[in-house]
Amino acid sequence: MAIEDRKIIEKKMAELLKTGAAMLAQKCPVDGCYLPLFKLKTGEVICPEHGRVYIVKSDEEAKEVVSRTLVLKVLEDLEGRVIDVLSTLPQHLIDEGYRDVIGWLEVLERIMRIKKELFSEGGKSKAS
Ligand SMILES: [Zn+2]
Incomplete structure (x- = not known):
């Protein structure tokens, strides 16, 4: 190095x-x-x-981390796209209470919630 x-x-x-x-x-x-x-x-x-990085104790745990990481990647891609859509929406549509805005926000909220759940599961430490 x-x-x-x-x-x-x-x-x-x-x-x-x-x-x-x-x-x-x-x-x-x-x-x-x-x-x-x-x-x-x-x-x-x-x-x-x-x-x-992930510390795993077994192959099984490693597999789980891999699938969780894949899910996270998909969610992050989706999140980026939703944010793109929202940030390029014309202001007047937002002002008029455009219905789809709420729909997109709900999608975003769900993505964030699932991400958090995935994450808290990964960071959970075993009680000793
Ligand atoms: Zn390193």
Whole structure:
């Protein structure tokens, strides 16, 4: 790793700690990375270089994470498209209470809710 990159990552790690993230004993599972993982207050586990990672204990759990990640990706694509539609709607339609606006907002609300559920399930820690 180049010195410049190392500096950026060190800075990121310091920032993570500052925001209250906890450094874990586990290392990043990405090949050749070996950076320590950080657990955010939200329960999300991230590598300072690779972003969000998942720690799994079995193949079954790994499969579940893969499908959850795929669902999340589809939802994020859809969310982006809904936001595009809403942000390009002519103002007068919004002012006139255009029915579809509410429909789109409902879609957006559902996407956000499902995303949150997917996420909270992933970040749930086992009670000890
Ligand atoms: Zn990594």
